[in-house]
Amino acid sequence: MKAGLWVSPEGKDEAMTMMPIGVEPPLCAREVDFLATGSAEEMIRRCGRTAMLLPEIVDALETQKFDQPGRLFDITDLPDDDKELITQTLGKGEVTGIAALSNGISAEMQEAVVAGVWRICLTNDDGRLIGDYIEVASIPGAVREACSVMPTSISHRPAPAGAMNVMPVLAEVADRVAHYRDGDPAHIITFSLLPMSPEDMTFLQETLGAGPVRLTSRGYGTCRTVATGARNVWSVQFYNAMDTIILDTLEICDIPSGAIAAEEDFRDSAARLRDIEEAYFK
Known part of the structure; x- marks a missing residue:
């Protein structure tokens, strides 16, 4: 067995269907900031839902406490262009994860480039997307829900x-x-x-x-x-x-x-997102 506690013994399957620890996809080079490109202006003009969502996320960050439940923003039914703009605006941070819930739903988690903001995608047993959310929290609620049982x-x-x-x-x-x-x-x-x-x-x-x-x-x-x-x-x-x-x-x-995102992370993230909103969405 490879050194370390949580590495699967040879020939044993993981209880969850996920990439084994120690086998990760290579990190890609950072993409050019989409908002700074010429093609972003037209998308921002079309995506009014994103422009309305950003100040709500900022407001949540300004009041969020690290030991309190997070706040969810449902983007499941937003147009594809809005979802793409949200993805580009929030970016991908350093933390990713997956949680298997007791009802058979899996929650895939990606922290944004600003700490305390998460993209949560819920899929069923067939891998079909059934929910898409932005969550402001120290850790996604799906993590606590999965562990509570x-x-x-x-x-x-x-x-x-x-x-x-x-x-x-x-x-x-x-x-x-x-x-x-x-x-x-x-x-x-x-x-x-x-x-x-x-x-x-x-x-x-x-x-x-x-x-x-x-x-x-x-x-x-x-x-x-x-x-x-x-x-x-x-x-x-x-x-x-x-x-x-x-x-x-x-x-x-x-x-x-x-x-877990710390208390000061929420305030720093609020300031950064506010700057982005004012620079590109107003």
């Missing part, structure tokens, strides 16, 4: 041959999960500091199981945040440019802080 108890069989430290780790995780309350600081277990055998890591992954949420953040490196099958237990892995794990952890918390 996960169990808070952990059961396991006896330790396998070759195990070293997996049983104490599981006892620590189970205790933290049982006593976790909303707002508690994250409890972090760093595998880089523990002697864990391959048997330990395989048994730990099999015991915790696969959860319904996966988030990937790209900045100076890559951070992959994966929900396990136990509520409030997350695998958080940091990779270098060679896609090698440099920090492998479990976090017991509501949502890992690295995936």
Whole structure:
């Protein structure tokens, strides 16, 4: 098994149909800012719905709190030109993700270039788009919804041959999960500091199981945040440019802080979007 907790053992299928961790599409070169091109002016003139939506998003950003539910803007039935203009205006930021909801619907998430603004596309079992939204939130509501149905108890069989430290780790995780309350600081277990055998890591992954949420953040490196099958237990892995794990952890918390927009992010994003609105849409 490859180093790190949340890498599938050879021959095992993921519980969710998603690209395996460690296999990501190459990053494309940044496109020229569409709004600065000559062809944008005519589209902006045609897309009045987008011009009306932007100040509403700005207003939501100016009042949003990081610990409060987000605000949704339904763009499902907007004309294609409006959707394209919204896509170009908001851009694509560093965080992407997917959440599998209990009703069989999948939520694909893409953060905008401004933090705290998300594009949420809902698809059914057949892959058909059934909802398209802009959400202002610290983390999309679909993430919390998907995780809310996960169990808070952990059961396991006896330790396998070759195990070293997996049983104490599981006892620590189970205790933290049982006593976790909303707002508690994250409890972090760093595998880089523990002697864990391959048997330990395989048994730990099999015991915790696969959860319904996966988030990937790209900045100076890559951070992959994966929900396990136990509520409030997350695998958080940091990779270098060679896609090698440099920090492998479990976090017991509501949502890992690295995936959440902070309070000041909303205000900064509001100011940036306001500038865009005034420069191009007025």
